[in-house]
Amino acid sequence: MAVNNAVLMRRDLLTRLSTLFYSGELELKVDRIPLDLRPKGVETSRCCVYKDRAMLRYKVMALLGFNIRDEIDELTPLSDYVKIAKERTELSKEPLTVVDDVCSACVKVNYVVTNMCKGCMARPCMSSCNKNAIYFEKGQAHIDSDKCVNCGLCQKNCPYHAIIYIPVPCEEACPVSAISKREDGTEVIDYDKCIYCGRCIVSCPFGAVMEKSHIMDVFNAFGSDKKVIAMVAPAIGGQFKAPLGHILGAIKSLGFDDVIEVAKGADLTTENEAKEFIHKMEEGQQFMTTSCCPSYTAAVGKHLPNLVPFVSDTLTPMQYTAQIAREQYPNDILVFVGPCLAKRHETFCDENADLMLSFEEIGSMFVAKGINVGTSEAMELDTAIDSTSRGYPVSSGVMAAVNAKIAGRVEVNPLVINGLDKAKLKELKSFPKGCSANMVEVMACEGGCVNGCNVIANPRVASRQVGEIVKNG
């Protein structure tokens, strides 16, 4: 994920929330956050300092885990939301919330006539429009937004290139058309379609699509008399400039009672997926796809029903790790630490895992607590874990692990789908009619989990680092 000001602002807000939590002043000072970030007299990013502060306040609300559309009015201070969050025992089912007042900045109609319009006599824009949406005023063309259906014919036909296309970034990024405008111009997410890939979060230039963070719920867990266990996804290995043992040790020092590598669960995924593959091939099944990317499995469930029989039944590394952790800690709180929204949703659905922290949230907590990962006390790594399991988060890593486990017992013709977009979804749809491979690895993010929607490190740097860990494992 490319770093930009919207991303950095989110991290800044997370860090401020965590700092106030660790100093015990969250309720007391949370309402100051928007004012501290936009004090009187500073340059503002929108029309005025008050609008900026209001936007920041809504973003804090999302980070406290609230749906912004549930707000009654602005008179409820953030401290009240902190109080409610401290008492809550259940997470919101819908993982995303849209900051409406920011969101409405985007156009409703994608085509705009610029003042380059000459108001020509031919007026091909007008004659090509089937919806009668073009009208002329003061010698220039205009588009009636109530009639326009975004077909683009006017743009194609304008001899002066005077009509431009303005995208709505989130809609454009969504591979399954799950985000669209309501009457008032703000975006709404259709969870019957959403595959939790997180592209809308990453693509919105205003940072208006936000995950409802579990950070408050993790703070509540730290304050409870239960143990709090972190289950850390293997993509963490590439997130900081430090050896894996130091990263895990640093996570522990945030207040966790134990830290378990999700690579431990990946060992089981590898073993069972290899067994399942051999069995299915012997039964004569055409091909099998991996199942560890929850965004991909959501895409199959919601958009590619003909692929359902071909997806592996094997659980994901997170699900196996949560089973193992639950056996060890039957009554305690299990927090998955991972790279993306899809994993947040998977955590929500899992019967064993309780909460989820993103890498970004973990990073912000480090900053708040003044932890420098490189100089943290290292945790001893679990030597029983197979090194290939730590390679899962990079595209083709799952294939490599499962293929090594099969060890030639049946022939493997691999195919790696590196990132899901509209074209790849279409390609996948055709696989039951004919697929050149018999084993297909699918990861929704290009490059793998190291390119999840809330990672810290540059994905290429992270891949290299993960590769080193596997090699030295």
Place this chain on the structure above:
Amino acid sequence: MSKKLSVTICTGTLCYVMGGAELQVLEEYLSPEIVDQIEISGSPCLDCCNQDGAGKAPFVKIGDKIISEASISKVVDAIKEELNVE
């Protein structure tokens, strides 16, 4: 040839989280001629984040100069300025 210009990128956690992680690919944005004249290294902490008035993270040290809120483009410009190249 004279001594190489040192470019030290802070890889401390604060800098890394606040956008410094991206600076790991700095070299890709520099011409081979410039790369030849500099020495890029990482520092576990340049000790700037806890000093008042040092500016905001991420930090990069170019020669003796500290760059705050360092981005790839800001660092590339500063290197070119130090080396006196276009």
